[in-house]
Every structure is written in structure tokens, then in C-alpha cells.
Amino acid sequence: MNDSRSESYKAAGVDVTAGYEAVKLMKPMVESTFTDGVIGTLGGFGGLFKPNFKGMAEPILVSGTDGVGTKLKLAFLMDKHDTIGIDCVAMCVNDIACCGAQPLFFLDYVAVGKNKPERVAQMVAGVAEGCRQAGCALIGGETAEMPGFYPEDEYDMAGFSVGMVDRQNMIDGANLKVGDVLIGVASSGVHSNGYSLVRKTLGINEKSVRRYIDEFGKTLGEELLTPTKIYVKAIQSLVGTVDVKAISHITGGGFYENIPRMLHDGIRANIEKAAMPLPAVFDLIAKTGKIPERDMYNTFNMGAGLVLAVAAEDADRAVAAISAAGEKAYIIGECVAGEKGVDLK
Structure with missing residues (x-):
């Protein structure tokens, strides 16, 4: 049982129990993305993943990071938060895929003015959907409640992904020629x-x-x-x-x-x-x-x-x-x- 709570911190605008509720709501969504390389589940200090190097002569890790940008303003106005996570994943994994790599896993970072567990769960549902579309696992993330920094009904979202490709199969433009x-x-x-x-x-x-x-x-x-x-x-x-x-x-x-x-x-x-x-x-x-x-x-x-x-x-x-x-x-x-x-x- 998690007995962590602080009335003083809550009075300052940060409700740690809301964070626990958000994790509880998002856990099934996150686990729906798990692939064979995932080790453990949510709750650790780091996301664990065991890559499979079978059939690769020289595996190369490829990483990408990005956010959603001011498209989030549309989500605020529409009060619709279940698709912008797809955008966050897409901006990272599409970059990785340009190198010929298969994304292995993704982590997100969400900063909110006020932690509303149901809304955070909607946001992470979009991230999970993006990961399923990309064939990668959502193995962790962070939700930061930052009162006074963001308005209560606003937030930011960013993430990063790591993929892998055999060096001999990398797409790098080296063989590009006139007439292609x-x-x-x-x-x-x-x-x-x-x-x-x-x-x-x-x-x-x-x-x-x-x-x-x-x-x-x-x-x-x-x-x-x-x-x-x-x-x-x-x-x-x-x-x-x-x-x-x-x-x-x-x-x-x-x-x-x-x-x-x-x-x-x-x-x-x-x-x-x-x-x-x-x-x-x-x-x-x-x-x-x-x-x-x-x-x-x-x-x-x-x-x-x-x-x-x-x-x-x-x-x-x-x-x-x-x-x-x-x-x-x-x-x-x-x-x-x-x-x-x-x-x-």
C-alpha cells in the first residue's frame, strides 16, 4: 500500500495522490504496448528493455526526441486530449524510421498546471495508441505537476524514442545518384x-x-x-x-x-x-x-x-x-x- 501523501504540498498546489491515480488509470494502456523486450512494468526508476540482436551483424541504436508544439493549444480549446499523444510519438518515431530503424521503445514527459488524472490518462492513451501504430513499447514516462508555471488547464508534452537498425541496412543517402x-x-x-x-x-x-x-x-x-x-x-x-x-x-x-x-x-x-x-x-x-x-x-x-x-x-x-x-x-x-x-x- 502506498501511504505517500502531503497536505502541505497539496496546499502549495501539488497533489501527489492525483499522480498515483493517474498511474493507476494509465497502467493498462501502457501495458497494451509491451513487446517481447520489455522487462518489468511501471513504477521503477528506469524503463527496462532487452533488445534482440539476432540476425544483426552490427546493431546501431538510433534515437529521436520531440514534442507536440503549439498544436496543444487546439487540444486545450477543444478539450480533446486523446490524440495529441499520437502526434508526440509520431514526431519521434518517424525520424528514427528515416534511418531504416525500427523503434524499440518510447518514454513521454507531461508537465501540467494541475494534475487531473482522467485527463492525463486520456493523453497517455494517445501515446499508447501511437506506440501500437509504431510497433514499439511505452516503457515509462513522467508526469510533473507545476502550479504557477502552467495554467491549471494547460500542459506540455514531449517524448523520446530509441530504435535499432543493422548498420548494413541503414538508410543514409550515401548511394543517392542523379536519376533517382x-x-x-x-x-x-x-x-x-x-x-x-x-x-x-x-x-x-x-x-x-x-x-x-x-x-x-x-x-x-x-x-x-x-x-x-x-x-x-x-x-x-x-x-x-x-x-x-x-x-x-x-x-x-x-x-x-x-x-x-x-x-x-x-x-x-x-x-x-x-x-x-x-x-x-x-x-x-x-x-x-x-x-x-x-x-x-x-x-x-x-x-x-x-x-x-x-x-x-x-x-x-x-x-x-x-x-x-x-x-x-x-x-x-x-x-x-x-x-x-x-x-x-
């Missing part, structure tokens, strides 16, 4: 980047998020809270089908910042904008804010959550494999000779 084809994998919308611009442009408030928009078939708030796509399983399926030469996760900085990260000197990316459908939400943002097209492509994913490169002869098979994994993919350009960078036409 670029494939865009569809996003689910804005994902988790650029929300400071979104909120300013669309005048986000309690009233505007409840406005129904015909083009979306839902309210503005529901569209903007759509969870970030998790591409781990699609990438793993693709890796087993064709030689994937490079992958870029299109996050903050859009095309102009992220695509060059997968290129090397002497290779430039030529992309046809019209080759991939543009989700209606980006058209709304651009027209409402009169935002130049270059700024849009330098801030948002513009419908492409991933851009990857394969040999020209593998392009059709790659698109088919991605489609078989449940995602939509389009041939959107090619690698050409030139200074490392991106040209959009």
Missing part, C-alpha cells in the same frame, strides 16, 4: 508543425475551432487536431521490397529545410508540386493569410509527410508497396545534378 526518383507519401494534414502560423492566420479561438467547413467535412478544430501519420510500418514494409536510398520526414521547415537533409553534395531535388494532391487545409491557410507559396513550402508538409528516393526502376514497385501498407504515395520528382537543394516547379 522522389516519392511523396501523403500526410494526414498539417501534422504537428507550423501551428504558430496556423493559429495567427486562422484566428484560432474558442469560436473559430467549432466552425464547420464543408471542404473538410468537419469543424476547423477537428481538422487541425487530426493526428500526425506514423509511417514506421510502411517504411519497414518498403525496405523489404526495394532499395530505399534516402528518406526525409517533412516537419518544421517544410520542403526547403528537410529534403536537403537527405541529399549530398552534387545532388539537387526537382519536384513537381502538381504531382501530389494538396489538402484543402493548406489552401485555406494560404488564402486566408495571403501567405506566399514559398513560405507555405518552407513551413508545412503541403501534403507530403515523407519524401523518399529510390532508383528509377524501383519507383513503381515502391509506390505499390507503400499503397499495400495502407498509405498513399506519388512519384513527385527526381534527383538531378546541381548544388544541394530543392527546386519546386
Whole structure:
């Protein structure tokens, strides 16, 4: 029996018993993500995981960390907290998957103004769902109650993940060459980047998020809270089908910042904008804010959550494999000779 309690600390704004209740509510969700490598359960001082190196000549650990950003403001306004955990997981595991790694485990960090156990449990339910989508285990985390630092109804969420790949199977762009084809994998919308611009442009408030928009078939708030796509399983399926030469996760900085990260000197990316459908939400943002097209492509994913490169002869098979994994993919350009960078036409 846990007899930990402090009336003095509670009077200062921190209720340790609320933390215990939150752990009790989230425990089944967390355990639903456990994989064969997990050792123990919640409650220890560290999350334990035993990796399986079988079949690997030179296992490499790959890590990624990120948060949800100001998309959380939408969750506060909508009082909907069960999907932003998916975003948190996605922002970490998609980065890991770009190296060809399989995420092994995830830990989250939640800081709240006031610990409301049911709300924290909703948040962690989203994290658990994201972990299930990525095939990794949620092996621990931290919930910090910080009165006076965050308003009572607000919080922040971040996390990190560790994955593993055999060095010989790493995706690092080393074999990228002129003539390779670029494939865009569809996003689910804005994902988790650029929300400071979104909120300013669309005048986000309690009233505007409840406005129904015909083009979306839902309210503005529901569209903007759509969870970030998790591409781990699609990438793993693709890796087993064709030689994937490079992958870029299109996050903050859009095309102009992220695509060059997968290129090397002497290779430039030529992309046809019209080759991939543009989700209606980006058209709304651009027209409402009169935002130049270059700024849009330098801030948002513009419908492409991933851009990857394969040999020209593998392009059709790659698109088919991605489609078989449940995602939509389009041939959107090619690698050409030139200074490392991106040209959009």
C-alpha cells in the first residue's frame, strides 16, 4: 500500500495522490504496448528493455526526441486530449524510421498546471495508441505537476524514442545518384508543425475551432487536431521490397529545410508540386493569410509527410508497396545534378 501523501504540498498546489491515480488509470494502456523486450512494468526508476540482436551483424541504436508544439493549444480549446499523444510519438518515431530503424521503445514527459488524472490518462492513451501504430513499447514516462508555471488547464508534452537498425541496412543517402526518383507519401494534414502560423492566420479561438467547413467535412478544430501519420510500418514494409536510398520526414521547415537533409553534395531535388494532391487545409491557410507559396513550402508538409528516393526502376514497385501498407504515395520528382537543394516547379 502506498501511504505517500502531503497536505502541505497539496496546499502549495501539488497533489501527489492525483499522480498515483493517474498511474493507476494509465497502467493498462501502457501495458497494451509491451513487446517481447520489455522487462518489468511501471513504477521503477528506469524503463527496462532487452533488445534482440539476432540476425544483426552490427546493431546501431538510433534515437529521436520531440514534442507536440503549439498544436496543444487546439487540444486545450477543444478539450480533446486523446490524440495529441499520437502526434508526440509520431514526431519521434518517424525520424528514427528515416534511418531504416525500427523503434524499440518510447518514454513521454507531461508537465501540467494541475494534475487531473482522467485527463492525463486520456493523453497517455494517445501515446499508447501511437506506440501500437509504431510497433514499439511505452516503457515509462513522467508526469510533473507545476502550479504557477502552467495554467491549471494547460500542459506540455514531449517524448523520446530509441530504435535499432543493422548498420548494413541503414538508410543514409550515401548511394543517392542523379536519376533517382522522389516519392511523396501523403500526410494526414498539417501534422504537428507550423501551428504558430496556423493559429495567427486562422484566428484560432474558442469560436473559430467549432466552425464547420464543408471542404473538410468537419469543424476547423477537428481538422487541425487530426493526428500526425506514423509511417514506421510502411517504411519497414518498403525496405523489404526495394532499395530505399534516402528518406526525409517533412516537419518544421517544410520542403526547403528537410529534403536537403537527405541529399549530398552534387545532388539537387526537382519536384513537381502538381504531382501530389494538396489538402484543402493548406489552401485555406494560404488564402486566408495571403501567405506566399514559398513560405507555405518552407513551413508545412503541403501534403507530403515523407519524401523518399529510390532508383528509377524501383519507383513503381515502391509506390505499390507503400499503397499495400495502407498509405498513399506519388512519384513527385527526381534527383538531378546541381548544388544541394530543392527546386519546386
